[in-house]
Amino acid sequence: MSNKSIGQEMLICQCLSLLPLEDFECPLIDYSNYKLKTKSLLKIFVAAQLDQWSSYSHMEEKLEAYPKLRKEIGIKEISGSQLSRRINDLPTESVQKLFYKVVGKVQELTNARKGIPNGIGRLNILDSTEIRLPEQKCEWAFISHGHNAVKMHTRLVVASPDVVFPDKVVPSTGTVSDFEGAKYLVEESDATYVMDRGYPSKDNLMKWQENNISFVVRITKALRLYTLEDYEPTDPAVVQDAKVLYGISKTPLRYIEFKDEKDRVYRILTTRFDLSDQQVMEIYRNRWLIELFFKWIKQHLKLTKIWSTKPQGIWNQMYLALIAYGLSLIVKLQTGSKKTPWEFFRILQTYLYKTRVSFNKALKPKKKKKSKGRQKVPLPLEKEKPFFGTVALVKEKKENKNRRDRKSKEKLGNY
Numbered sequence: 001m002s003n004k005s006i007g008q009e010m011l012i013c014q015c016l017s018l019l020p021l022e023d024f025e026c027p028l029i030d031y032s033n034y035k036l037k038t039k040s041l042l043k044i045f046v047a048a049q050l051d052q053w054s055s056y057s058h059m060e061e062k063l064e065a066y067p068k069l070r071k072e073i074g075i076k077e078i079s080g081s082q083l084s085r086r087i088n089d090l091p092t093e094s095v096q097k098l099f100y101k102v103v104g105k106v107q108e109l110t111n112a113r114k115g116i117p118n119g120i121g122r123l124n125i126l127d128s129t130e131i132r133l134p135e136q137k138c139e140w141a142f143i144s145h146g147h148n149a150v151k152m153h154t155r156l157v158v159a160s161p162d163v164v165f166p167d168k169v170v171p172s173t174g175t176v177s178d179f180e181g182a183k184y185l186v187e188e189s190d191a192t193y194v195m196d197r198g199y200p201s202k203d204n205l206m207k208w209q210e211n212n213i214s215f216v217v218r219i220t221k222a223l224r225l226y227t228l229e230d231y232e233p234t235d236p237a238v239v240q241d242a243k244v245l246y247g248i249s250k251t252p253l254r255y256i257e258f259k260d261e262k263d264r265v266y267r268i269l270t271t272r273f274d275l276s277d278q279q280v281m282e283i284y285r286n287r288w289l290i291e292l293f294f295k296w297i298k299q300h301l302k303l304t305k306i307w308s309t310k311p312q313g314i315w316n317q318m319y320l321a322l323i324a325y326g327l328s329l330i331v332k333l334q335t336g337s338k339k340t341p342w343e344f345f346r347i348l349q350t351y352l353y354k355t356r357v358s359f360n361k362a363l364k365p366k367k368k369k370k371s372k373g374r375q376k377v378p379l380p381l382e383k384e385k386p387f388f389g390t391v392a393l394v395k396e397k398k399e400n401k402n403r404r405d406r407k408s409k410e411k412l413g414n415y
Contacts, residue, residue, distance in 0.1 A: 010066075019043065087313045088312055127359050131303065156290045166293070192283060246269070
């Protein structure tokens with residue numbers, strides 16, 4: 001296919017063609033599902049995430065409206081009941097495998113990025129987000145009365161200040177704590193792990209030190225520390241900078257206590273003795289990136305609008321949302337766009353059913369019109385009364401009328 005014809009293809013079809021689905025080509029995978037292949041099923045649900053299809057009937061309508069999209073997906077027709085059944089039956093291991101392949105593509109495109117500048121480097125931020133579920137249909141996700149939920153434990157890679165992506169997630173019921181999830185997310189890496197108070201139990205801290213894991217973690221007051229040496233703070237926000245031991249540990253860590261602009265106290269333990277106290281504070285402040293990421297995928301992808309009430313269907317939806325995020329990031333990296341993730345994704349969604357050529361044009365910054373200089377401002381006239389028409393009933397309070405008249409006179413008096 002020529003480059004010209006590729007540029008004229010619908011953008012959503014090009015996005016779906018980026019999915020590494022070669023492992024799903026084997027006929028044995030779909031031996032009993034001859035009507036809807038797994039490969040086609042995955043494309044449908046990724047398209048649903050990219051275009052924010054809100055229901056199974058919405059999926060049917062979209063696929064019916066765009067024959068070229070059906071051709072790219074490899075289907076002639078589809079029913080919502082069929083999609084509902086298959087998303088619950090689809091093994092999550094298959095969707096997880098596809099997620100890791102998409103992550104592999106993102107990693108290839110971001111290998112040259114060095115993380116946060118000024119000697120800080122790459123970060124791995126850990127946190128979890130909760131997804132509430134209907135109480136009556138999801139008894140298996142019970143936490144407390146009126147509270148049924150699942151969690152998505154996430155490791156977010158900070159490749160650069162403007163490029164972040166999850167490279168590993170662990171779905172769980174809402175009863176699984178953060179420090180339990182950390183056992184599956186903290187692995188040997190060149191990056192520094194950044195975590196909040198839910199992660200650093202004594203056992204976890206000792207295990208990370210034994211495995212030479214670099215970390216910056218916030219701790220609670222319950223963890224007792226023993227000061228070995230104090231350092232002179234270089235920032236007025238720092239209350240204490242010291243070499244410490246905790247519990248029965250034998251390997252010292254660095255402790256930094258600082259206050260933010262609202263006078264809130266943060267107690268930080270870290271292995272990063274090579275950085276200044278200001279740099280350690282900057283690392284912890286970057287933890288906010290994962291909060292922004294969770295907010296982004298909940299607002300702009302269909303993560304909180306659940307398609308299933310069964311565990312496997314919900315785990316699949318988590319991975320499919322992250323696959324869609326990865327695809328949009330791949331396209332962003334390939335185009336070299338400097339727009340924010342939200343700005344880029346908004347344009348991507350707007351042009352999903354347009355050509356790649358028109359999408360590329362939309363990404364180019366528009367030339368700003370030259371200013372004609374400061375123009376003379378005409379004298380304000382008495383404010384014109386609004387026209388209410390002949391349909392609505394209007395009753396203006398006397399004091400509002402007097403106030404408006406007085407302001408008009410004051411403006412005229414200033415001139």
